[in-house]
Amino acid sequence: MSALFGKVCQNGYVVRDIDAALKFWTETLRVGPFFLIPSVKVDWFRYRGVDSAVEMSIALANSGDLQIELIQQRNDAPSMYLDFLARHGEGLQHMSYWSTDYQLLYDRAVAAGFTVGHEGQIGGPRGRFAYFDTAGHAGTVIEISDISGSKGRFFETIRTVAATWDGSDPIRVVGRRGIMAQTPQGL
Template identity: 70%
Template sequence: MSRIFGKVCQNGYVVRDIEAAMNHWITVMGVGPWFYIEDVKTDWFRHRGRDSDARMSIALANSGDLQIELIQPRNDAPSMYKEFLDAGHEGLQHMSYWTEDYQGLYDKALALGYRVGHEGCIGGEKGRFAYFDTEAHPGTVIEISDISGTKGRTFAHIRKVAEGWDGSDPIRIIR
């Protein structure tokens, strides 16, 4: 439990081959089903304060209460995901904390001296997310994510489906 952000809700892995990563989690780890978005549409995305046309694929699954996110950058536009891969890393890149008071947590983090590495929005005003520039070593980036809107309901659905998953239909495409 973080005294600043609360409980970790998601571990995010940046990968070079998202299909191979999903297959690993399914066959070796037994985790699924995966909800896969091949071409994520962001409302807006900024990297280090500048607009970026970062494109990515993501896949989401749960292991108990912990959501696992796989992210594959799909272009060379600036993002912390691309920086991670360019540094020769692959794997755990961030831990995400979820909130229904996004602006309050965002403002608190900035007041404590955290700096935004990249941020964006998916699915409207209540779909904001920010990654703080906290990577002292790989896997230590902090993300905060607004779950007060559609995203929160989607995450709850993914968790519920994972609870009773029997191994069938392991990759579910979201368009």
């Protein structure tokens, strides 16, 4: 537990081939089911304060209370995902802390000296996220994510489904309109 951020809720892995990563996680590790968003729709995304047109696919599952996120960037727009791939290759890129009071957590992180590397929004103002540089910690970035809106409900659905997963239907594709476009009831 971090006195600054709370508990780690998600580990995010940057991958070059999301299909191969899904195969490993579902068949070898037997974690799932994964909810795959082939084309994530971001409201906005900024890398080091400059707009960036990131295109990515993500897949989400839970292992107990810890969410696993697989991220494949689909273009060469500037991002911390590509920075990580260039420096470290594939692997654990971030740990995420979630909050229903995002702005308070964001302001607290900035006041503590953290610098935003990239940030964005998915599904409206209650879907913000920020990734902070962590020069003192080799490799792994710290993310904070607002779960006060529909993203939080979606994440809870993923956790609930994983708790009773029997191994069937290991990859569930979410509509191409993005993570927030499909209600949890429709998954």
